[in-house]
Amino acid sequence: MTITDLDLSTHAPTPGDPTHPLSSLNAAEFTAVRDIITSSTSFTETTRFVYVGLEEPHKRDVLAWQAKTAPRPERRVRVMLLDMTTGHSTDNVVSLATGTIVSTAVLDGSTGQLPVLIAEFDAIADIVAEDPRWVAALEARGTSITEVVVVPLSAGYYDYPEEIGRRIVRVLAFRQGYPEDHPWAHPVDGLSAYVDTARRTITRLIDSAVLEIPAESGNFDDPAVQGAPLTTLKPIVITQPEGPSFTVDGEWVSWANWKFQVGFDTREGLVLRQLSFTDAGEERPIIYRASINEMLVPYGDPSPVRFWQNYFDTGEYLYGRFTNSLALGCDCVGEIKYFDAVLADELGNPFTIKNGICMHEEDVGTLWKHGDMFTGSNEVRRQRRLVISFFTTVGNYDYGFYWYLSLDGTIECEAKLTGVLFTSAYPGVASPTATDEPGTDYPYASEVAPGLGAPYHQHLFSARLDMMVDGISNAVDEVDAQRLPMGPGNEHGNAFTKKVTRLGSELESGRVADASVARAWHIVNTEKTNRLGRPTGYVLYPEAAPTLMADAGSSIATRAEFATKHLFVSQYDPAEQYAAGDFVHQNPGGDGVTKYIAGDRSIDGEDIVLWHTFGPTHFPRIEDWPVMPVDYARFTLKPYGFFGKNPAMNIPANEPTEHCSTGGAVHACAGDQ
Structure with missing residues (x-):
């Protein structure tokens, strides 16, 4: 029996008949969902579609289908509905195969409300x-x-x-x-x-x-x-005369040794699935699914009109729907591939954000280089990376999310923050440490223009990293640099080593980054080894920025426990998608990561998900007004024992070209930049 036979004999064709169970919903599917919902007896004229998104099948079912040992999983869609006149809220699952609503849960508000329309x-x-x-x-x-x-x-x-x-x-x-x-x-x-x-x-x-x-x-x-335009800047031209190095088949991308799927969701925006790296002819998995699943912006001004300012831009506002339509030469430069984002509006009708996702290659300097004093060898290779990105505007702020895949197997995620500060009057309201005397600073905001304040705040992003390093049997080792005292074996006091601690269960996983010991987290396969007999793995390098600054007893700390640590690890469960829970708006707390790790399941040699918090703490500058230059936050994943040697050894040297020179002369591309 072929896999096609399995598909057709098990499930009826769905609208648009997507070829992969993880394909993003298309316009025909959104229309089918709308028709199924609106034909139900409970639907009213004032019912609105809050969220419509793919109900992803269990990972094991997708992997079994890909291995041709099981049929294609049924296409299901999650639909959240709100009656605007009554507040009646439901969370539904629709089967596209059968054309029916297979489940409905009614929300009473005690565990949160649906996102804001x-x-x-x-x-x-x-x-x-x-x-x-x-x-x-x-x-x-x-x-x-x-x-x-x-x-x-x-x-x-x-x-x-x-x-x-x-x-x-x-x-x-x-x-x-x-x-x-x-x-x-x-x-x-x-x-x-x-x-x-x-x-x-x-x-x-x-x-x-x-x-x-x-x-x-x-x-x-x-x-x-x-002000007067700066006139001294000369054009920078980025060209790829032979076209891009990547190939695209629908949502699937191949570039260098990388292969992955580009997806999009109303809530999370850009989603990358099944990232793998081809090594010596073998397609080796690294991440099953990667997304920014939550974004918290907590403000630090306790004034009577601002103490409640804590925004979950993903769970409360669904920032994917505010994705910008990108324009060549403005948001992205070079040889660009755009992907459209297809979503459902609040009446259930499909609509398209043209050019919602941008993908391109970029040169980022030296990949590796050495000039040897003994042999005279002088070799250099240029690094390049594939960039997959989108921008979304949530009220006053604009956020760009950029995923970088590099030739050496490195994966990076970078958030770019720009837009307009959320403002207040300055100094705001009286406080024990602020007076009406001229020049006295208000302790919870910056003055960015005369009488204009910008309250202190944070941007805390949660990356959900469904890891699959060489397979699903993974574990996490916390690795710290460790100083050693002088003594026997270290008589001169120069020795230092590393301390490795295996995280055994979920409740052990609430961890904080520590730059003083270069703390990193190694995701290792507990069943595979490299040519030196050690576990294959990837290492997560965090930025050691502050976690949530609010008091541990505050409402926001209860609602956003994920933001109180840089890392949590949970055992995979397809129902556990969002760091602050499914229904974040007016949620009293205790959902999301708090609930996911409560069972203290094993995370040693299991199918695991990493929840990584990163982002800046912002004390606004005068220079951030009236529009803010881009600020950055990022994390990095690098292979650590995943390969048998430098995986970028086979990158060819650049040929001499006019683009490597200044003043029109032609030089070899051997710069150290």
Whole structure:
């Protein structure tokens, strides 16, 4: 029996008939899901599609199908639905093979709410404008509902009685003098409204202080603000006369020795699946699935109108749907391959973000080099990497996520942060350490323009790394540099070594990066060895940046336990996808990684998932205003004993070319850059 026979005899053809069980949902499938849902008796005119995404099959079923020992897994889709007038929320699974809803779970709000709809955002301005308290508060600040824009924001969880079981957003206001005026420059501070989106009412109005609205323009797109253009920069031309080195078959990419699938999801955005490296003709797996599954932005201003500012941009807002349509020569340069992102809107209809994902090669300097003093040999090779990226705009901030695959087997993930700071009036509100005296600093924000504050905050990303280093039997060793005391065997005190600690179970895995001992985590295969008889593996190099700064007893620490450590490790479970849990909005805490590791399962020689937290702690600079130059956060995975030697030995030397020279002369490409 062929694999085609298995597919057709086991499951009926699905819309679009995707060739792989992990293929991203296509327009025909989204349409089929919409029709299945809207034909159900529980669907109403005010029901909206919050999330529609692939319900991925169990890893073992996919691997068995690829090994031609099992049929293709059934295509299933996860659908979250919200009735905007009642707040009725359901989490559903739809079978595309049978055209039926196979399961429905009703949410009562006790373990969180569905993500916030764009339609809910759009309704907020009218809701608050109908409340005379809001109108009066704006007038007291010298403005009105016709001059302000309102920003609905996720509410967090604070156990307020009137919010139990209700969908709440918290609202701040910004003055906008005219349509082209960027309102982030003019925060209307000391005022916040808490809104029930289903009942369309303000449940609480916080009016703590009347503060002056900052007046200076923040219009970064205004030539008057930009200043005279710099005229001394000459063009840089990036060309690949023979075209790119990669090949693309649908969502599958082959480049150098790499092979992987490019996927996309409304919640997570870019997803890379089944990354493998061909070594001596063998296609060796490294990562089964990699994504940024959560992004937390906790703010550190405890003022009465800002203490709740803690945004989960993935779980609460579904940042994949705000993906930018990229343009050649602007967001990406060189020989570019674009992938479109196909998603479902809030009515269930498919829509396409053209050029949502960018892929290209880039030269990144020297790969390896040596000039030998004894033999006279002088060899150098150029490093290049494949870049797969997307950009998403979530309110004021813009985030780019870049995955880099290098010729030597290195995998890197880099987040690029830019956009506009979330602002406040400065100094905000009085505090024990802040006075009204001129020049006194407010301890929780930077002044970035006259009277304009930018509260201190963090950006904490969670990378979900479903590892598969040479197979599914993996373990994690924590490796620290270790100083040794002078004494027998170390008489001169120069010795140091490494300390290796195997993480045996899930509860042992809450680990913090430590730059003082060069801490790294080695993911090793417990059944495979290299030519020296040692386990094959990859090493995760973290950035030793702070974890969550909020107090351990705070609401946000309970809701985002994943962000209190740099690393957690769990045993694979297809239902465990998100570091803060499935329903993050208004979740009281205890979900996500907290729940996943509670059973303390073995992670030694098992199918494991790494949850890695990384990201910057931001004390904004004046130079970050009115638009922020890109800041960076990253982590690196490198082969450690995975190969028998340097896997980039066979990279050919560059031939002399005019692109290697200056002044028009032709030189060999042997630079050390």
